[in-house]
Amino acid sequence: MTAVFKREFKTFFTSPIGYCVIALMFGMTGLLFVNYNLYYLTPDLTMVFQGLQMYMLLLVLPILTMRLMSDDKRQKTDQLLLTSPVGLTGIVVGKFLAALLLFAISCSMTLICAVIIAFKATPTGWSFWAITPVCCCSAV
Numbered sequence: 001m002t003a004v005f006k007r008e009f010k011t012f013f014t015s016p017i018g019y020c021v022i023a024l025m026f027g028m029t030g031l032l033f034v035n036y037n038l039y040y041l042t043p044d045l046t047m048v049f050q051g052l053q054m055y056m057l058l059l060v061l062p063i064l065t066m067r068l069m070s071d072d073k074r075q076k077t078d079q080l081l082l083t084s085p086v087g088l089t090g091i092v093v094g095k096f097l098a099a100l101l102l103f104a105i106s107c108s109m110t111l112i113c114a115v116i117i118a119f120k121a122t123p124t125g126w127s128f129w130a131i132t133p134v135c136c137c138s139a140v
Helices: 002-014 016-038 046-074 078-082 088-107 109-120 125-129 131-139
Strands: none
Touching (some): 002 088, 016 088, 016 109, 088 109
């Protein structure tokens, strides 16, 4: 399982897909943060997280997960992977954890938004804890 995880996570960064996903998430987070918080001068981050959750579910997660098995089939490495001593459950869990780690890295930008709000205003309690349900619900 760890070999599959390392291989898949490395594959995200040897191809441009990992960098594009992270750039897309950072760009969407920045755009939503500027539009909803800095433009209207509100310390409430719920609109940022709601907008980000919608875009994550529609764009980012399909980009991350569609290529997991199809890329192996295209490169003809699926036969090697399925005949390896790793079970099917280990293969699926390794690929899932690699995609989840890349997704968590791309969600880290929202923490920066919460820190910026904390320096300039008194944030609501929801502002800091709103990222947890967004990441957990979107990843499942």
